[in-house]
Amino acid sequence: MTRPRAALAVLVLAVGCQKPLKPGDPLRGLSRAERDRFDRGKVVFDSVFTPETGLGPLFNSTGCGECHENPAGGRGDEVEVHATAFRGGVCDPLPQEGGPVIQQHTTPALKQALGIDEEPFPPSATARAMRTSPVVFGRGLLDLVPDSVLLAYADPGDQNHDGVKGRPNRFVDGRIGRFGRKAFVPTLREFNAGAFAAEMSVTNPQQPTEEDIGGKPIPAGVDPAADPEITQDALDLTDDFVRFLAPPTPLKLGKDGRRGRDLFSQVGCASCHIPTLRTGASPVPALRNRTFAAYTDLLLHDMGAGLADICLGLATPADFRTEPLLDLRGAEHFLHDGRAATLEQAIELHGGEGSGARDRFEALSAADRAALVAFLKSL
Ligand code: HEC
Ligand code: HEC
Numbered sequence: 001m002t003r004p005r006a007a008l009a010v011l012v013l014a015v016g017c018q019k020p021l022k023p024g025d026p027l028r029g030l031s032r033a034e035r036d037r038f039d040r041g042k043v044v045f046d047s048v049f050t051p052e053t054g055l056g057p058l059f060n061s062t063g064c065g066e067c068h069e070n071p072a073g074g075r076g077d078e079v080e081v082h083a084t085a086f087r088g089g090v091c092d093p094l095p096q097e098g099g100p101v102i103q104q105h106t107t108p109a110l111k112q113a114l115g116i117d118e119e120p121f122p123p124s125a126t127a128r129a130m131r132t133s134p135v136v137f138g139r140g141l142l143d144l145v146p147d148s149v150l151l152a153y154a155d156p157g158d159q160n161h162d163g164v165k166g167r168p169n170r171f172v173d174g175r176i177g178r179f180g181r182k183a184f185v186p187t188l189r190e191f192n193a194g195a196f197a198a199e200m201s202v203t204n205p206q207q208p209t210e211e212d213i214g215g216k217p218i219p220a221g222v223d224p225a226a227d228p229e230i231t232q233d234a235l236d237l238t239d240d241f242v243r244f245l246a247p248p249t250p251l252k253l254g255k256d257g258r259r260g261r262d263l264f265s266q267v268g269c270a271s272c273h274i275p276t277l278r279t280g281a282s283p284v285p286a287l288r289n290r291t292f293a294a295y296t297d298l299l300l301h302d303m304g305a306g307l308a309d310i311c312l313g314l315a316t317p318a319d320f321r322t323e324p325l326l327d328l329r330g331a332e333h334f335l336h337d338g339r340a341a342t343l344e345q346a347i348e349l350h351g352g353e354g355s356g357a358r359d360r361f362e363a364l365s366a367a368d369r370a371a372l373v374a375f376l377k378s379l
Contacts, residue, residue, distance in 0.1 A: 020249035023137060023327050024071030027246040029286040034244060041241025044234050046072050054202040054229025056107035057222050058098075058119050058213060061199060064238065067133040073245045075331060076133035079338065080104070083125035084310045091311035097122035098214045100312060101198040113219040120214040127317060129309035130337035131181060135327045138247030139179070141292045142324065143188040144279035147176045153274060153297040163356045164271045166299035169313045169321070178298045181336045182312035183321035192239045196230065203227040204235045243284075247292060248327050251378040260375030263368055267360035272297055272322040272353070295325035295379070304351020307335065318352060328379045343373050 021028070026038045046065035049055035060080055061067050067076040081102040085092040093100045103119040111117055121128070147168075156167040169177035171186045179185040185194065193206035203210055208228050210218055253261065264270060277294040279287055300319040308318040315321075320336060333339075334346035350358040361369065 021246045023074055023248045025246050026244045027286040030244060037237055037240040038244040041237035042072055044238045045241050049200050049202055051107045054225040056201050057110035057218055058103035059105050059200050060103050068136050073136045075135050078133045080131045082129040082131055082310055083122050085124050085126045086311040086317055094122045096215045097124060109222045113222050127310045132338040136242055137245045138326055139188050140243030140287055141279055144282050144287055145277045146280040150298050154299055164353050166297055166301055169300050169315050181320055182315040183300055184313040189239055192242055193235060203229045205232045253378055256371040256374045257378050260371035263372045264375055268357035272301055273325055296322040302352040303354055306351050325379050328376050343376050
């Protein structure tokens with residue numbers, strides 16, 4: 001009897017002694033080859049592109065690591081402009097007018113040719129959205145949560161009468177979306193390839209042609225680099241870097257924090273911010289069948305008119321994906337456009353399907369509200 005117990009105690013001790021993962025750390029349990037790809041991918045993620053190496057002619061920034069920074073993959077202070085048109089309940093992402101991402105800078109050659117220093121705002125847009133640069137930690141795990149799990153959380157008709165619905169967004173081909181604040185993009189791989197094109201206009205084997213400028217072709221001689229401007233290998237390495245970024249280990253909870261964690265569920269935050277999710281199959285053991293702290297259902301919720309901006313796919317202007325609550329300890333602004341300077345404000349601004357939980361939060365005693373916020377700050 002005593003021997004297995006002793007073995008168990010040693011095991012518990014060993015797990016308990018694992019060093020906490022810091023923001024920017026890779027997942028535990030990567031093979032040497034995977035760890036090597038993480039390191040090499042980080043170099044591409046952190047590299048600065050120039051017009052000669054593929055930047056522009058329109059761009060938002062010069063590299064992934066300029067926006068997802070401190071450390072690579074973290075939050076950034078860059079705020080983007082997105083625009084779409086919502087007419088008769090149908091969303092038009094305005095690709096023919098340069099949407100939905102409106103680049104804020106041009107290379108010197110384009111400025112000289114057209115006299116513009118940003119992409120023209122689409123004339124048919126019905127709304128403009130501001131988007132802060134989020135953390136991308138843990139997105140490799142979110143990528144692998146089976147669709148069936150997300151669909152099981154959806155309750156579009158509010159059958160359980162809790163005021164919280166939730167439905168998946170869908171990409172143009174019908175696949176369930178999960179990345180971006182409007183959950184439009186189905187896979188991490190597509191989001192990463194799209195980011196090279198949308199943020200830096202760096203063409204790649206997945207997106208081999210440059211975007212037009214407000215629907216007009218790029219003037220001759222303005223874009224010196226030959227397409228695709230990065231190789232499949234560079235794209236795959238960047239993808240592995242992002243995929244292998246671990247969610248940072250939550251800080252140890254004190255008595256208040258533990259009370260806050262209970263209150264988080266009691267007031268209904270956890271109906272959308274699902275505390276843990278589990279991944280399915282993956283060729284990477286460190287990502288396979290893992291239970292992890294997600295605090296999201298990856299579904300769209302109507303958050304009320306106060307937060308509404310653009311539509312995207314099936315997401316109406318008021319619909320947003322439940323934001324994964326991750327690395328909140330390091331955050332200085334919250335919500336899709338950074339309008340909330342504190343966690344309390346972020347909760348106060350929850351409207352629509354989030355208003356029930358918000359009201360129950362506000363009805364708590366000051367000490368209980370502080371406990372709930374202390375819990376959020378441990379994430
Ligand atoms: C100009 C700043 C900027 C640059 C450069 C940039 N991003 Fe982002 N990134 C953003 C913003 C803003 C969002 C949120 C978009 C949204 O909500 O629709 C985002 C979202 C993401 C997401 C999705 C996160 C989620 O929660 O769904 C991933 C993954 C990502 N970026 C990876 C990259 C990679 C890889 C690169 C380089 C190829 C890159 N980004 C370059 C600003 C940037
Ligand atoms: C109906 C679903 C729903 C409920 C219930 C809900 N949230 Fe949210 N939450 C969201 C969505 C959607 C967003 C993203 C909104 C945005 O970006 O404008 C969000 C964003 C947040 C953010 C900002 C995260 C960031 O990184 O910017 C915090 C913090 C947060 N919620 C905490 C809470 C707490 C605490 C509760 C309970 C009092 C709660 N939420 C209840 C759906 C919900």
